[in-house]
Amino acid sequence: MPISPPPTIIDIAKRAGVSTRAVSSALNGTGRVSEQTRSVIRQIAEEMRYQPRLAAQLMRARTTGGVALIIPTDQAEASESGAHGPLMTNFVDLGETEGIRFHFDFVSKARAAHDPAPQSFKGAYVDGAIVTDSMPQVPALRDYLMSQQRYPWVCINEEAPYCVLSDFDDAAREAIRLLIGVGHRNIAFAFGPLDFISHASARSSFEKAAREYDLRVENESRAYFPYKPRREGIAEYVAWATEVLRRPDHPTAFLCSDMRISRAVIYAALRQGLLVPEDISVTGMGTTGDAEKGYPCLTSIEPDFRALAELSYQMLKELIEGEQCVQSTRRVPGKLVSRDSVANVPRGMLCG
């Protein structure tokens, strides 16, 4: 049997012997309808499995109730930033509680090069956009966003006219306090590419905290790794960590701004017979998923994705609704979560 076309309010109106206006009122709670007819109409709508057509609603409405979540992605490193997963699921949650349609819109470097306008800005079915980080990878997109006026947008973890940024100051302090508390004095820092705001911000937070706690970090114990795709990066991290750990007075703890660097350090340590966390402590930075995808699970600093999502949406909402001027950049503190990669400094290495 051919599937009958979806019912419209007209079908319902006929069946109920009322006008379409009555149906609309009854279902949306607008206008005036008697409780009597309202419940009859509801009943019938239920039976016929009525669902309003989004297209028809969008035709009428001046505002769409939709928000694009724009995710710049270079196909090659699609899976590298573990942040997209948690961000998306948090936006899904938010969409459910706030009743808005989030439209996930991946824009690839290749596409942006020949047409920088994101797909979701094309059909007039969103009111604005939230843009996730990793924009340095897709510069054309940024230029386009700045140049257009129609859609308000706010950035997550990226400087922009309106943005919300992770703040790692507290978490960095906490991490260093934790390490000092269990006896570590000789600590190494390792950072990912500083043109990514998360790494740059982690660095400044760590350096600030180190100063506050009078921690001396040797220059040889500081590393800055440029961007390398995938495996190449890791090989470099391992080489560095191996080198550092060969020194007789090597550090007993490593603070890293990237999970892969952390993993590389652990690997390098283990290969020289140094156990983690018994001999060497390591912390990471990134998502829960990445922290728990290997062993030992990493004590690490994590962005507060929930808050990032909520705040960015709040800002966007203000921008969409109001002439109201909102605070243009906000910060949300990251948090340190303790797992299994930090322990007391070994007896033999205690100094003072």
Add this chain to the structure above:
Amino acid sequence: MPISPPPTIIDIAKRAGVSTRAVSSALNGTGRVSEQTRSVIRQIAEEMRYQPRLAAQLMRARTTGGVALIIPTDQAEASESGAHGPLMTNFVDLGETEGIRFHFDFVSKARAAHDPAPQSFKGAYVDGAIVTDSMPQVPALRDYLMSQQRYPWVCINEEAPYCVLSDFDDAAREAIRLLIGVGHRNIAFAFGPLDFISHASARSSFEKAAREYDLRVENESRAYFPYKPRREGIAEYVAWATEVLRRPDHPTAFLCSDMRISRAVIYAALRQGLLVPEDISVTGMGTTGDAEKGYPCLTSIEPDFRALAELSYQMLKELIEGEQCVQSTRRVPGKLVSRDSVANVPRGMLCG
């Protein structure tokens, strides 16, 4: 200045001094318009930055040109299945080349419990759906999909009336041939929860290949791990691997159906002074991202996400367009990709 509303074909028609029909024809290549007026109209549309309103197009069209990619997700383990990333980016690519709107629709266990109909089935803005695996986590969704008639759907890596499944037979053979080729004879198997089709299918592929190559796998060298969330799982893997590796005649290679198990084995080995890959070889199964997010990068079996996406879309297209009966379940071979976790069996352990 207030932003002027987006232009419509009416605005263009006025500006060009023609009818709206002419504009529509010119822009869509339907009907007949002289090259003359066509280029004039195109010019004007360009200048005015005209974009057709999706809502208006959808109103008229009987088919929407949209496809939902339904991703069942339990918030808690959102980041666990690394497959979502590669799948999504492949669908984005596909959407660009095929000119279809893919609508990513995450459905959480919680939501499905009180309303099993996916959001994307509500407003009549897609023609059908592709459903990714991990459905066992959200059983209500499956029941709903089976019960409804309106939208055709095809499953990826999950048994269903229409589905496309990864086939690891060839890759498993290749993996075992690789290991045997470099001298391994004493091999262990470790599998994740068998109620996930990927693990179950990996198991049968490995067992089949083992028989073909006359490989004897001791019963103590086989492990089946039930589903445990996150860290708990890993601790168990490590305990098992540690135990196995303590045996004097321990295996020299581990074939695992999950990257986390692989990582746990490597960790356990390293802690007992066994190097990977020099002393112990390990393979994994999963995504490129997970294989390269730690060290050593894992030689592993990977689903062919590109083909999975393409085939599932082809099938769905046939279902949407045709009364045509399509082949109802198709298989796409996974592939073995060599990285750094497999090497020659150590001299001392060579047998025969």
Add this chain to the structure above:
DNA sequence: CTGTTAGCGCATTCAG
């Protein structure tokens, strides 16, 4: 061959 007119589709809402 080139073009126009007159609806269609459907949920919402203003004026009765």
Add this chain to the structure above:
DNA sequence: CTGAATGCGCTAACAG
């Protein structure tokens, strides 16, 4: 509570 108008892109039917 009802009738009719609105929003906009598409297309069958018709005219020059």
